[in-house]
Amino acid sequence: MTRTDPTAAFRLDDKVVLITGASSGLGARFARVASAAGATVVVAARRADRLAELVDELDDALAVEVDLTAPGGPEVCAAASIELAGRIDVLINNAGISQVAPALDFTTEDFRHEIEIDLVAPFALARDIARDAITNGRPASIINVGSILGEVGGGKLRVPGYAAAKGGLHNLTRELASQWGRKGVRVNAIAPGWFETEMNDAMFSDGGGQAYMEAGAAMGRPGIEGELDGAMLYLASDASSFVTGHVLQVSGGWTAT
Template sequence: MSELPNIENLYRLDGKVCVVTGASSGFGDRFARVMSAAGAKVVVAARRQERLEELVADLPDALAIQCDVSSDEQCKKLIDESISHYGRIDVLVNNAGTTDAVHPAEEANIDLFRKVVDVNLNSCFLLSALAAQDMLTRQEGSIINVASVHGLVASAPNLQPAYVASKAGLVNLTRELAVQWAKRGIRVNVLCPGYFETELTQVMFDDERSSSWIARNASMGRGGTPEELDGALLFLASSASSYVTGVPLPVDGGWIAR
């Protein structure tokens, strides 16, 4: 029987360089703080530079890089500057995302559809490919995509075809990249959060009808709070998940179990 692990160190990220997109608010801000608390050096990226600077001021070892992930050039700049500053990338968290306004699919708003897919799916492919070029030199790395429970089930009655398609695509892209890179040391997994109360979703939770709908559909009878993603994030980022790849991990209060 092998030795028991040091439980205190199992989820540590000491010395690891973690890049988090969409870090100016919500999940991304929380992810950056949690990874830093676990010992990581953190690169935070988003469009709102002022928000990033405020975040970096709270962290012991962090770098802010302004980045619109819908721009191929800015994605490449993010990866290049991260490596230039810290020498490597150990963990990439593709968290940046957007959504489409609620509308029926027959309205065929193809421009909005393309915009959502570009941010939610295409950028994740490009950033993953660019980060993997560095990770493959060491045969080690973890990529964590952030999809949604609606990457696994439809959004009805919300009617968000672009969001659902992009997140479902991200789930299967995760599987594809995981298989391609598994024997070369890179793990790729995808978080699928349910409905969480954040700055961006506060209006939904403040609305009695919407909050009641969330409570009815989550088996636990409530939405989530951001800290309830901490464990899943650190699990996928750390050596605790060394034999886990290609996995969609729902953190949804039992939403899809119903």
């Protein structure tokens, strides 16, 4: 019988975790949970006031104000985070937007913008964080925050740019995992179902939106705050040391039915 604590592998002590889109919603939650698990966290987003509040609240946290759609934004974010914290052990590519419109009304410009924040920025960040880890002979874990709408279409929701970006992010996860697996960098994704955040306020306050979320999930409900904590801690920590290239759906069974 083992004498060691089997939950110890889920701790993030001595790890530095960079979380993009940490000024609200899931990213702010990931920052709080990583911090509670012992990590130093670097939080990144555009709203500096929100980041400053979070840094004040947490034990060991740093902020990087960045627009990830600005030219060179992701590269500046990666370099500034490494400079501030000395290294990044875990990257959580969480920043994102979701534009709702029928494909026939969706402009090419809107599509490009969505891809820029939801797919191009995560790629550039992953590349620069992985390069630094590999160059310095350190392991790293990268978590891409995808979506169940990267696995299936949005149905009545109509999110052409989002579906394309998240689907791309899921397969980018597998490609990067295959390129960096022997170099010590693991790459996985979390595909959440519905969680109430600024992004989908409208869906949660609308009867039709509620009905859509309840009908589509095998469990008949959206997620509640905290229900992504376990997936994030698992993929970030040494508890998942033999897991790479995986897309972990946390959705109440959105694709099960």
